[in-house]
Amino acid sequence: MKDSHILVVGAGLCGSLLALRLAQHGYQVSLFEKRKDLRKADISAGRSINLAFSDRGLKGIKRVGLEKKVEELCIPMHGRMLHDKKGTTKLSPYSGRQNEYINSISRSGLNALLLYEIEKHENVRIQFEASCQHVDIENNSAVFVNDTTKEQITINADYVIGTDGAGSVVRQAMMKIRALRFSFSQNFLTHGYKELSILPDENGTHQMEKGALHIWPRGENMLIALPNLDGSFTVTLFLAYEGGTYNFNNLTNPAIVEEYFKSDYKDAYALMPHLKDEFFENPTASLGTIRCTPWTHKNTLLMGDAAHAIVPFYGQGMNASFEDVAVFDDILSEEEFDLDKTLKRFSKERKLDADGIADLALDNFHEMKAHTAQDLFLKKRKLELELEEHFPKDYLSKYSLVTFNEDIGYHEAKVKGRAQDKVILNLFQEGKLTDEQTLEEKLQIIDKYTGLYLDKDILIL
Amino acid sequence: MKDSHILVVGAGLCGSLLALRLAQHGYQVSLFEKRKDLRKADISAGRSINLAFSDRGLKGIKRVGLEKKVEELCIPMHGRMLHDKKGTTKLSPYSGRQNEYINSISRSGLNALLLYEIEKHENVRIQFEASCQHVDIENNSAVFVNDTTKEQITINADYVIGTDGAGSVVRQAMMKIRALRFSFSQNFLTHGYKELSILPDENGTHQMEKGALHIWPRGENMLIALPNLDGSFTVTLFLAYEGGTYNFNNLTNPAIVEEYFKSDYKDAYALMPHLKDEFFENPTASLGTIRCTPWTHKNTLLMGDAAHAIVPFYGQGMNASFEDVAVFDDILSEEEFDLDKTLKRFSKERKLDADGIADLALDNFHEMKAHTAQDLFLKKRKLELELEEHFPKDYLSKYSLVTFNEDIGYHEAKVKGRAQDKVILNLFQEGKLTDEQTLEEKLQIIDKYTGLYLDKDILIL
Numbered sequence: 001m002k003d004s005h006i007l008v009v010g011a012g013l014c015g016s017l018l019a020l021r022l023a024q025h026g027y028q029v030s031l032f033e034k035r036k037d038l039r040k041a042d043i044s045a046g047r048s049i050n051l052a053f054s055d056r057g058l059k060g061i062k063r064v065g066l067e068k069k070v071e072e073l074c075i076p077m078h079g080r081m082l083h084d085k086k087g088t089t090k091l092s093p094y095s096g097r098q099n100e101y102i103n104s105i106s107r108s109g110l111n112a113l114l115l116y117e118i119e120k121h122e123n124v125r126i127q128f129e130a131s132c133q134h135v136d137i138e139n140n141s142a143v144f145v146n147d148t149t150k151e152q153i154t155i156n157a158d159y160v161i162g163t164d165g166a167g168s169v170v171r172q173a174m175m176k177i178r179a180l181r182f183s184f185s186q187n188f189l190t191h192g193y194k195e196l197s198i199l200p201d202e203n204g205t206h207q208m209e210k211g212a213l214h215i216w217p218r219g220e221n222m223l224i225a226l227p228n229l230d231g232s233f234t235v236t237l238f239l240a241y242e243g244g245t246y247n248f249n250n251l252t253n254p255a256i257v258e259e260y261f262k263s264d265y266k267d268a269y270a271l272m273p274h275l276k277d278e279f280f281e282n283p284t285a286s287l288g289t290i291r292c293t294p295w296t297h298k299n300t301l302l303m304g305d306a307a308h309a310i311v312p313f314y315g316q317g318m319n320a321s322f323e324d325v326a327v328f329d330d331i332l333s334e335e336e337f338d339l340d341k342t343l344k345r346f347s348k349e350r351k352l353d354a355d356g357i358a359d360l361a362l363d364n365f366h367e368m369k370a371h372t373a374q375d376l377f378l379k380k381r382k383l384e385l386e387l388e389e390h391f392p393k394d395y396l397s398k399y400s401l402v403t404f405n406e407d408i409g410y411h412e413a414k415v416k417g418r419a420q421d422k423v424i425l426n427l428f429q430e431g432k433l434t435d436e437q438t439l440e441e442k443l444q445i446i447d448k449y450t451g452l453y454l455d456k457d458i459l460i461l
Numbered sequence: 462m463k464d465s466h467i468l469v470v471g472a473g474l475c476g477s478l479l480a481l482r483l484a485q486h487g488y489q490v491s492l493f494e495k496r497k498d499l500r501k502a503d504i505s506a507g508r509s510i511n512l513a514f515s516d517r518g519l520k521g522i523k524r525v526g527l528e529k530k531v532e533e534l535c536i537p538m539h540g541r542m543l544h545d546k547k548g549t550t551k552l553s554p555y556s557g558r559q560n561e562y563i564n565s566i567s568r569s570g571l572n573a574l575l576l577y578e579i580e581k582h583e584n585v586r587i588q589f590e591a592s593c594q595h596v597d598i599e600n601n602s603a604v605f606v607n608d609t610t611k612e613q614i615t616i617n618a619d620y621v622i623g624t625d626g627a628g629s630v631v632r633q634a635m636m637k638i639r640a641l642r643f644s645f646s647q648n649f650l651t652h653g654y655k656e657l658s659i660l661p662d663e664n665g666t667h668q669m670e671k672g673a674l675h676i677w678p679r680g681e682n683m684l685i686a687l688p689n690l691d692g693s694f695t696v697t698l699f700l701a702y703e704g705g706t707y708n709f710n711n712l713t714n715p716a717i718v719e720e721y722f723k724s725d726y727k728d729a730y731a732l733m734p735h736l737k738d739e740f741f742e743n744p745t746a747s748l749g750t751i752r753c754t755p756w757t758h759k760n761t762l763l764m765g766d767a768a769h770a771i772v773p774f775y776g777q778g779m780n781a782s783f784e785d786v787a788v789f790d791d792i793l794s795e796e797e798f799d800l801d802k803t804l805k806r807f808s809k810e811r812k813l814d815a816d817g818i819a820d821l822a823l824d825n826f827h828e829m830k831a832h833t834a835q836d837l838f839l840k841k842r843k844l845e846l847e848l849e850e851h852f853p854k855d856y857l858s859k860y861s862l863v864t865f866n867e868d869i870g871y872h873e874a875k876v877k878g879r880a881q882d883k884v885i886l887n888l889f890q891e892g893k894l895t896d897e898q899t900l901e902e903k904l905q906i907i908d909k910y911t912g913l914y915l916d917k918d919i920l921i922l
Contacts, residue, residue, distance in 0.1 A: 181702075181747050185646030241642075286642050 002026045002337055007142060007157035009132050009170050010034070013107065014304030014321035015163030016114035020064050021329055023121035025337070030155055031124060032144055034131040034164070039112045049195065050226045050234050052077070052213070052315030053105040055406045060322025063329055069113055074103035075227045081212035087267030091212060092381055095397070096388025100404040102213070102315060104226040127153075135160060135173040140299045142170075159339055160300040163321075166290055168306035180297050189287040189311060189365065191221070192248050193238050196278045198271045200231025207271050208233065213315075215368060216265050220244050222369040223265050235268065238287075238369065248284055287311045289358050295347035299340070303328065308354035313364035314402060316410075320357050323406070324350060356410035360402055363418070380424050383433070383442065390439055395446075415454070423449045463487045463798055468603060468618035470593050470631050471495070474568065475765030475782035476624030477575035481525050482790055484582035486798070491616055492585060493605055495592040495625070500573045510656065511687045511695050513538070513674070513776030514566040516867045521783025524790055530574055535564035536688045542673035548728030552673060553842055556858070557849025561865045563674070563776060565687040588614075596621060596634035601760045603631075620800055621761045624782075627751055629767035641758050650748040650772060650826065652682070653709050654699050657739045659732045661692025668732050669694065674776075676829060677726050681705050683830040684726050696729065699748075699830065709745050748772045750819050756808035760801070764789065769815035774825035775863060777871075781818050784867065785811060817871035821863055824879070841885050844894070844903065851900055856907075876915070884910045 004027055008019045011033035019031040035041075053074060061070050078101045079093035094101060118124050130144035130153065141156045162170025175182050201207050206227055208214060214233070216223040220240055225233040240247045246260040254276040261269040269275065290309035295302040304321035328346050335341040367377070387395035398417025401408055408416075424446055427433045433442055465488055469480045472494035480492040496502075514535060522531050539562045540554035555562060579585050591605035591614065602617045623631025636643050662668050667688055669675060675686040675694070681701055686694040701708045707721040715737040722730040730736065751770035756763040765782035789807050796802040828838070848856035859878025862869055869877075885907055888894045894903055 181649035181749070183646075183648040183749075185644075185648070185752075187644040187646070188642035288642070288644075291646075 003028065004158040004339060005030065006159045006161060006339075007032065007140070007155050009135070009142060009160065009162045010164035010168075010304075010306070011111075011115065011126065011128070012163065012165060012304070013111055013114070013318050014324065015161075016111060016118060017060055017064065017322055017325045018161065018163060018303065018328070019124060019126075020114055020118045020121075021325055023118060023124045024064065025332070026123065029121075029124040030157060031118065031126045032130045032132065032142075032155065033126070033128050035128065037115070037128045038108050039115060049107045050104050050228055051107050051110075051318050052226070053103040053110075054315065054319055054403045056316070056323040056403075057319035058322075059406045060324075060326045063326050064117065066113065066117065070105070070110065073105050073109045073113070073229070075105075075229065076101045076103055076211060077213045077226070078211050079213075081209055081214045083214060083216045083265075083267055085218075085264065085266065089209075091209075092378070093385055095400050095404065096385040096390075097392050097400075097404075100400060102403060104213070104228070106228065107318075109229075132164060132169040135162070135170050135300065137173055137177065137298050137300045158299060159343070162300065162302045162306045163304045165305045166288065166309035168302065170300065171292060171302055171306050174297055174300065174302070175292075177297060180294070182292060182294070184292040185290065187289045190243075191238050191240050191365075192284045192286050193236050193312075194248075194279065194282055194284050196235040196237060196272060196275060196282065198225060198233040198235055198268070199274070204231045206231050206233065214268075216268060217369050218264050219370050221246075221264075223268055224368075225268070235272070251279070254280070289362065291355060291358060293347075293351055295351070296343045299343070301343045301347065303346075308358060310358045310361040311365055312361070313368055314357065314361040316357050316361060316402065320354065320410070323353075353410040356412075356414040357402070360398075360410065360414050360417075376425060376428060379428060380421075383424070386439055387443055387446075391443055395443060416450070419453045420446065420450050423453055464489065465619040465800060466491065467620045467622060467800075468493065468601070468616050470596070470603060470621065470623045471625035471629075471765075471767070472572075472576065472587065472589070473624065473626060473765070474572055474575070474779050475785065476622075477572060477579060478521055478525065478783055478786045479622065479624060479764065479789070480585060480587075481575055481579045481582075482786055484579060484585045485525060486793075487584065490582075490585040491618060492579065492587045493591045493593065493603075493616070494587070494589050496589065498576070498589045499569050500576060510568045511565050511689055512568050512571075512779050513687070514564040514571075515776065515780055515864045517777070517784040517864075518780035519783075520867045521785075521787045524787050525578070527574065527578065531566070531571065534566050534570050534574070534690070536566075536690065537562045537564055537672060538674045538687070539672050540674075542670055542675045544675060544677045544726075544728055546679075546725065546727065550670075552670075553839070554846055556861050556865065557846040557851075558853050558861075558865075561861060563864060565674070565689070567689065568779075570690075593625060593630040596623070596631050596761065598634055598638065598759050598761045619760060620804070623761065623763045623767045624765045626766045627749065627770035629763065631761065632753060632763055632767050635758055635761065635763070636753075638758060641755070643753060643755070645753040646751065648750045651704075652699050652701050652826075653745045653747050654697050654773075655709075655740065655743055655745050657696040657698060657733060657736060657743065659686060659694040659696055659729070660735070665692045667692050667694065675729075677729060678830050679725050680831050682707075682725075684729055685829075686729070696733070712740070715741070750823065752816060752819060754808075754812055756812070757804045760804070762804045762808065764807075769819060771819045771822045772826055773822070774829055775818065775822040777818050777822060777863065781815065781871070784814075814871040817873075817875040818863070821859075821871065821875050821878075837886060837889060840889060841882075844885070847900055848904055848907075852904055856904060877911070880914045881907065881911050884914055 002025060006022055006027050007030045008015045009032055011031050015031060019029050022029050058067060061067050079091045082090045082092055118126060129146050131147055133143045133145050135142045140158060140160050141154055142160060143152060143154050145152050162168050164170055174180060175184055198207055210227040214225040222238050223235060225235045227233055242249050251257050251260060257276055257279045261275060288309060289311055295307045303324050310317055327350050331345050332342045384397040388397065396405060398421055401413035401417045463486060467483055467488050468491045469476045470493055472492050476492060480490050483490050519528060522528050540552045543551045543553055579587060590607050592608055594604045594606050596603045601619060601621050602615055603621060604613060604615050606613050623629050625631055635641060636645055659668055671688040677684040683699050684696060686696045688694055703710050712718050712721060718737055718740045722736060750772055756768045764785050771778055788811050792806045793803045845858040849858065857866060859882055862874035862878045
């Protein structure tokens with residue numbers, strides 16, 4: 001069965017990791033990608049987009065043995081550096097445990113590493129500039145076209161795996177099969193985002209603390225920044241399209257953009273001399289969640305963003321896709337490389353966790369832009385960090401459950417984490433957590449009520 | 462402004478009622494429909510599909526002054542007639558108030574009535590067999606083709622309203638506009654449905670009680686029947702596609718169909734001599750919910766199923782669409798016939814209620830097939846009927862809120878009704894409703910806890 005020919009549509013992060021793992025198993029793999037080879041395209045012309053890389057992503061990377069090489073691309077971020085309107089900063093650690101942190105990593109650097117590794121395998125064919133036009137799901141074949149030369153090629157495979165992202169062409173082909181009763185949703189936020197930058201200083205070093213993810217939470221909107229290896233930061237503005245004093249629809253000239261940044265992000269503005277150019281050169285992108293089911297039909301499967309695109313607020317998009325590959329790989333081994341069974345089981349068993357992280361990422365949209373700056377939230381985080389520090393094995397915050405505990409599924413992390421958050425906030429509000437209690441007593445109270453909350457969905461009687 | 466030309470795409474129930482109301486206001490209306498004129502097509506060849514018509518639908522019908530004529534098409538149904546496996550029946554009334562009942566009505570009869578009324582207006586052009594191919598939302602125009610003659614026609618209007626159902630072509634055109642960030646979902650149930658029939662007896666009269674909606678609840682699956690004016694019943698089987706002993710995927714020959722009906726729907730089976738033919742002649746249809754937002758862009762609007770298709774378990778699909786027309790008409794008057802403002806306000810203000818009834822219809826899927834037969838549910842319904850009978854102004858069950866209280870929006874009905882249901886079931890389970898209490902005391906307890914439940918989403922501390 002390992003002589004099957006598998007067509008992987010899309011050589012982004014998910015498709016590349018998957019193709020590499022399949023190649024390691026000995027399958028014949030065709031990896032087709034719409035864009036140019038990002039290793040050859042003029043990198044300086046594109047923007048270096050970075051991502052948060054954490055334990056679930058690492059689980060996928062370990063599967064292909066690249067953890068050492070990936071580590072070289074990582075910049076550890078130990079917490080959120082909160083910037084208030086005056087420019088005062090405060091670090092809010094991600095965990096009370098020393099070894100729990102996330103990493104800033106370059107998307108193109110990571111993708112390039114995977115592509116180089118894939119090329120070491122003779123059983124993989126990589127084809128760039130091959131835009132998927134049509135997938136024939138009945139016959140496991142797909143038609144690609146080179147947008148420049150207009151050359152067309154049809155690939156006949158035994159299996160087709162669509163890792164072609166949020167706008168997946170493979171998914172669109174599945175949606176057209178009436179008998180499949182394909183459930184699908186795309187939901188956009190009221191906010192969009194725009195990438196900007198803070199360049200290195202004259203010595204080529206970072207102009208802000210590089211060991212943190214910087215956030216300027218402003219209630220409805222926010223700015224964030226992640227460090228790059230070259231000393232720069234990639235800055236992202238998350239802003240509503242309409243409403244409020246400033247929004248994407250009314251930031252129409254350099255003077256207003258300047259006014260907004262001076263008013264709301266003063267300290268960042270001081271480090272962004274190119275702001276006014278970048279703001280109008282760089283696109284405004286939308287923020288959407290895509291869910292669908294089933295992910296498989298006949299010999300075709302969707303994976304990664306093609307199956308479950310999420311908003312970026314938990315830093316889990318790429319991590320979830322890499323975990324997809326690990327989950328797929330586990331099932332493949334369990335099923336002794338029976339791909340038919342693996343496709344079906346993956347589609348069924350992974351769905352709940354994909355929905356879980358989609359929900360969590362939406363939760364965090366509100367948490368990051370507003371709650372991170374609120375007293376009650378800060379009080380809760382302070383207590384959680386103390387609990388994690390003193391009872392490292394007994395207390396796991398929602399953030400830790402999601403980010404650092406890859407053996408717990410996203411769904412379980414969501415259910416437990418949401419309950420715990422709700423209970424702690426309620427206990428504070430009702431004055432049931434007091435200074436007289438020891439830390440251990442507080443932990444017991446939180447555990448007790450979280451358990452009660454999870455047992456019943458209401459407890460009013 | 463009343464000289465605007467409005468193109469209504471789709472002459473089903475919603476489009477026909479809307480076109481009639483717009484014509485009454487004096488607008489120039491083009492009403493285009495893909496199918497043949499249902500008044501001329503061979504009705505006996507098609508199936509007579511009936512619907513539940515209730516107060517919200519009546520609100521729309523009153524708007525155009527047709528309530529008397531519609532009443533002639535109605536067969537009142539005062540409750541659910543529950544059939545157990547032995548064929549024993551029990552009536553579960555819809556309300557403890559005498560004047561609250563729903564009606565069985567023929568879809569084609571009602572649609573024909575609306576079309577005849579529309580034709581009395583010179584300012585309306587109706588065109589059948591005109592299938593919408595493309596909508597140009599920037600220019601308020603649409604291209605139609607006659608599937609037989611292949612003749613093409615382009616209509617240029619001032620406004621386009623898509624009432625073209627769950628598979629709306631107008632909605633698909635909106636979905637393609639990237640800048641609109643059109644949120645959309647289609648979700649299918651695990652169950653499908655098939656229409657069957659019980660014919661009149663030799664005297665042309667109904668073979669079962671005609672004043673009720675008949676239900677054979679069987680846990681995962683169910684059969685229902687609604688009376689027709691000609692003495693027949695339209696029977697609908699709601700059945701899972703897979704799983705359980707019998708499902709749509711394994712009912713593949715007459716013998717198994719017979720076995721299933723004999724086993725689960727014995728008394729109905731005795732009245733269905735044509736079952737085995739009908740089962741294989743009639744299609745199996747899927748059950749889906751469609752939600753989207755926004756419903757408007759430029760001068761185009763979606764309405765009815767095109768904007769919010771729901772599952773049929775609350776009998777509210779057509780009622781919701783007719784209520785759309787009434788809500789639209791209210792806003793139109795308030796805005797003094799400014800269509801630009803009306804489109805925007807309707808899209809914004811009606812959405813929450815459309816989501817409300819979509820959720821309620823899904824709730825009722827579970828209630829009808831399973832809960833209606835359970836003791837706790839029957840105990841709850843018994844208490845609710847007593848409360849409605851003795852305190853007609855003070856107690857409204859969820860069913861009454863949704864079905865008979867058109868002045869309360871679906872969303873409000875959902876929130877209040879769900880809370881009340883949850884509270885009553887909990888009170889029974891915890892033994893807080895006892896035989897020693899007077900009915901008035903029971904009402905007070907229910908009101909108190911429903912209020913508490915609505916005030917906070919948890920009350921555990």
